[in-house]
Amino acid sequence: xxxxxxxxxxxxxxxxxxxxxxxxxxxxxxxxxxxxxxxxxxxxxxxxxxxxxxxxxxxxxxxxxxxxxxxxxxxxxxxxxxxxxxxxxxxxxxxxxxxxxxxxxxxxxxxxxxxxxxxxxxxxxxxxxxxxxxxxxxxxxxxxxxxxxxxxxxxxxxxxxxxxxxxxxxxxxxxxxxxxxxxxxxxxxxxxxxxxxxxxxxxxxxxxxxxxxxxxxxxxxxxxxxxxxxxxxxxxxxxxxxxxxxxxxxxxxxxxxxxxxxxxxxxxxxxxxxxxxxxxxxxxxxxxxxxxxxxxxxxxxxxxxxxxxxxxxxxxxxxxxxxxxxxxxxxxxxxxxxxxxxxxxxxxxxxxxxxxxxxxxxxxxxxxxxxxxxxxxxxxxxxxxxxxxxxxxxxxxxxxxxxxxxxxxxxxxxxxxxx
Amino acid sequence: xxxxxxxxxxxxxxxxxxxxxxxxxxxxxxxxxxxxxxxxxxxxxxxxxxxxxxxxxxxxxxxxxxxxxxxxxxxxxxxxxxxxxxxxxxxxxxxxxxxxxxxxxxxxxxxxxxxxxxxxxxxxxxxxxxxxxxxxxxxxxxxxxxxxxxxxxxxxxxxxxxxxxxxxxxxxxxxxxxxxxxxxxxxxxxxxxxxxxxxxxxxxxxxxxxxxxxxxxxxxxxxxxxxxxx
Numbered sequence: 001x002x003x004x005x006x007x008x009x010x011x012x013x014x015x016x017x018x019x020x021x022x023x024x025x026x027x028x029x030x031x032x033x034x035x036x037x038x039x040x041x042x043x044x045x046x047x048x049x050x051x052x053x054x055x056x057x058x059x060x061x062x063x064x065x066x067x068x069x070x071x072x073x074x075x076x077x078x079x080x081x082x083x084x085x086x087x088x089x090x091x092x093x094x095x096x097x098x099x100x101x102x103x104x105x106x107x108x109x110x111x112x113x114x115x116x117x118x119x120x121x122x123x124x125x126x127x128x129x130x131x132x133x134x135x136x137x138x139x140x141x142x143x144x145x146x147x148x149x150x151x152x153x154x155x156x157x158x159x160x161x162x163x164x165x166x167x168x169x170x171x172x173x174x175x176x177x178x179x180x181x182x183x184x185x186x187x188x189x190x191x192x193x194x195x196x197x198x199x200x201x202x203x204x205x206x207x208x209x210x211x212x213x214x215x216x217x218x219x220x221x222x223x224x225x226x227x228x229x230x231x232x233x234x235x236x237x238x239x240x241x242x243x244x245x246x247x248x249x250x251x252x253x254x255x256x257x258x259x260x261x262x263x264x265x266x267x268x269x270x271x272x273x274x275x276x277x278x279x280x281x282x283x284x285x286x287x288x289x290x291x292x293x294x295x296x297x298x299x300x301x302x303x304x305x306x307x308x309x310x311x312x313x314x315x316x317x318x319x320x321x322x323x324x325x326x327x328x329x330x331x332x333x334x335x336x337x338x339x340x341x342x343x344x345x346x347x348x349x350x351x352x353x354x355x356x357x358x359x360x361x362x363x364x365x366x367x368x369x370x371x372x373x374x375x376x377x378x379x380x381x382x383x384x385x386x387x388x389x390x391x392x393x394x395x396x397x398x399x400x401x402x403x404x405x406x407x408x409x410x411x412x413x414x415x416x417x418x419x
Numbered sequence: 420x421x422x423x424x425x426x427x428x429x430x431x432x433x434x435x436x437x438x439x440x441x442x443x444x445x446x447x448x449x450x451x452x453x454x455x456x457x458x459x460x461x462x463x464x465x466x467x468x469x470x471x472x473x474x475x476x477x478x479x480x481x482x483x484x485x486x487x488x489x490x491x492x493x494x495x496x497x498x499x500x501x502x503x504x505x506x507x508x509x510x511x512x513x514x515x516x517x518x519x520x521x522x523x524x525x526x527x528x529x530x531x532x533x534x535x536x537x538x539x540x541x542x543x544x545x546x547x548x549x550x551x552x553x554x555x556x557x558x559x560x561x562x563x564x565x566x567x568x569x570x571x572x573x574x575x576x577x578x579x580x581x582x583x584x585x586x587x588x589x590x591x592x593x594x595x596x597x598x599x600x601x602x603x604x605x606x607x608x609x610x611x612x613x614x615x616x617x618x619x620x621x622x623x624x625x626x627x628x629x630x631x632x633x634x635x636x637x638x639x640x641x642x643x644x645x646x647x648x649x
């Protein structure tokens with residue numbers, strides 16, 4: 001087909017109704033701008049809220065659960081005989097919460113190509129002593145460097161330097177809630193009591209704020225070595241192995257695999273935090289719905305303008321048809337007009353959307369629960385721009401298609417005779 | 420037969436709104452190469468209706484139409500558009516030029532649509548045609564900057580761009596004053612006599628018709644005088 005000719009004719013018609021065309025294009029621009037800004041902002045917010053939990057949660061957690069032995073001793077005795085054993089009040093086996101052979105497991109997991117990183121952890125149940133009262137607490141002994149790399153530990157340390165955990169012996173980063181209750185400042189000494197009744201004194205080197213009050217009142221962090229020392233265990237004592245994957249969606253399958261391979265308990269992030277996905281999904285859905293509604297409104301604008309153009313340019317269409325342009329050619333002319341409006345309106349909209357979301361990203365947004373966030377979160381995901389671009393073309397195409405079809409059916413005889 | 424450019428065979432045409440009325444009855448004639456024919460008749464006698472059937476724009480009729488020996492009956496819309504583009508040149512009462520394009524581009528449009536030549540070639544041919552009509556100086560102006568007579572000459576140049584088999588005119592001088600009518604007629608005659616261009620012009624101007632080579636007279640949807648040899 002003679003593309004250039006069709007395009008030239010389309011452009012001449014566009015030029016003839018420049019003002020309306022610009023108005024139609026602005027409609028598209030506005031809706032794409034809002035679409036991009038809305039999705040970027042919503043998605044940024046989603047990521048932030050999910051990140052509150054998900055970023056700090058290992059994708060797979062390996063641990064050893066306190067539970068009853070699967071095979072009770074009596075079964076050994078009755079093996080082979082036609083006998084069924086009823087045992088009441090079965091107690092958990094006398095095992096530590098330690099993961100056995102943890103060093104080998106960590107090595108094996110690290111070699112897995114799907115794994116982004118591994119961080120060991122020792123969880124210690126303690127009491128914080130404040131004078132005569134005690135508060136329950138949990139101290140996490142962590143590999144500071146690995147924890148920071150995988151779970152952005154430093155983002156949640158609001159006072160002090162997180163590396164001090166490693167550099168200063170017997171140090172602790174207290175949850176900010178616990179610190180407020182105990183009225184301590186960095187540099188102070190706090191005393192804790194372990195489950196076994198041992199008293200240990202630790203130096204506070206910083207505060208930790210997760211944004212979730214209940215966690216901040218209970219959790220504190222110390223180094224792996226310190227935690228092992230508090231418990232009086234050897235340096236192979238590990239209670240949790242936290243695994244972060246490259247692709248989060250693989251977690252459930254891999255958790256099952258690890259569970260069998262290493263005979264430990266394994267939970268994946270999806271099972272542990274299923275509600276977050278639902279929330280994100282709904283918010284994304286709403287953003288898309290609003291964006292598409294805006295686009296449809298813009299589409300009606302284009303539809304109107306093309307209809308008007310067709311009425312005004314009836315003569316021109318008639319003569320084009322009389323001199324050899326087929327109905328299909330005329331249709332292509334008007335679809336080209338619509339797509340041109342959609343393309344330039346959409347392109348401008350994408351740029352304006354980028355601008356608007358960047359502006360929103362500069363607006364201060366400070367909240368006590370999110371210590372690292374200073375401005376509104378924005379997700380600059382290129383997918384939104386691709387979707388926005390495609391949507392603008394599809395809507396304008398549809399908006400243009402129906403007037404174009406009408407134009408293609410114009411009977412030149414009626415118009416030429418009508419004069 | 421190769422000299423026959425257009426042949427109408429037993430054409431009947433009805434209007435259905437509001438009641439069925441026969442507007443053309445058994446119309447049959449043929450036109451040879453180089454003939455300058457006019458169709459006359461009182462207004463409402465069906466001469467314009469006939470022209471639109473002959474021009475392939477109206478396909479709702481009985482009978483057959485042959486252009487260059489090929490039947491138009493079974494052709495699809497796209498094929499008919501191609502026939503109009505390649506073999507028929509139109510001149511209407513109103514010029515129907517597109518004001519968004521220059522005069523030259525208006526003339527070029529059907530040629531570009533035909534797409535047989537490069538744009539450069541089409542452009543030089545368009546210039547040539549404008550020169551024949553004596554308006555090459557206005558080539559780069561917009562149609563709305565021209566006078567009525569000039570516009571009609573541009574429309575004739577546009578009809579000529581693809582060297583059509585036949586030029587059809589629907590009251591081409593209807594909107595023009597005496598002087599411009601004269602110019603347009605002289606152009607038509609020159610085309611017929613010098614360039615052996617076939618022309619079929621519908622008119623109610625008997626003076627115009629009398630000077631053409633052949634007069635086809637219509638009355639109440641019938642041809643009452645065929646003139647010429649056809």
